[in-house]
Amino acid sequence: MQTSKAIPLPRLNGIAPTVESTALKLMEEAGELGAAISRLKGLPGIQPKDGATQEDLVLDVARELLDVAQTAITMMFVLEEQYNLNIESVLAEHLAKLRRKGYLV
Numbered sequence: 001m002q003t004s005k006a007i008p009l010p011r012l013n014g015i016a017p018t019v020e021s022t023a024l025k026l027m028e029e030a031g032e033l034g035a036a037i038s039r040l041k042g043l044p045g046i047q048p049k050d051g052a053t054q055e056d057l058v059l060d061v062a063r064e065l066l067d068v069a070q071t072a073i074t075m076m077f078v079l080e081e082q083y084n085l086n087i088e089s090v091l092a093e094h095l096a097k098l099r100r101k102g103y104l105v
């Protein structure tokens, strides 16, 4: 079984993100992801997409998930560049937590 996959996401250079702007964007994108999942699963309260196939709806979920991931990565760059966060150190801590909790064996 594959235990990891690198999904490289760029450091955006066409905007000047801040912790606040990326936090708000993360919430916006999380809402869009929730709506896409609701459409895929046919949950009430979300307008269905006329003529969309299941493949279309799965692609919409993946696109919104990438928006969430890109925004999270953008915030990580902000923390590194504006607050001197050591990404490698916090990533190692995160992986240790996953092992400790039994999510990664």
Ligand SMILES: [Mg+2]
Pocket: 029, 032, 063, 064, 067
């Ligand atoms: Mg989106």
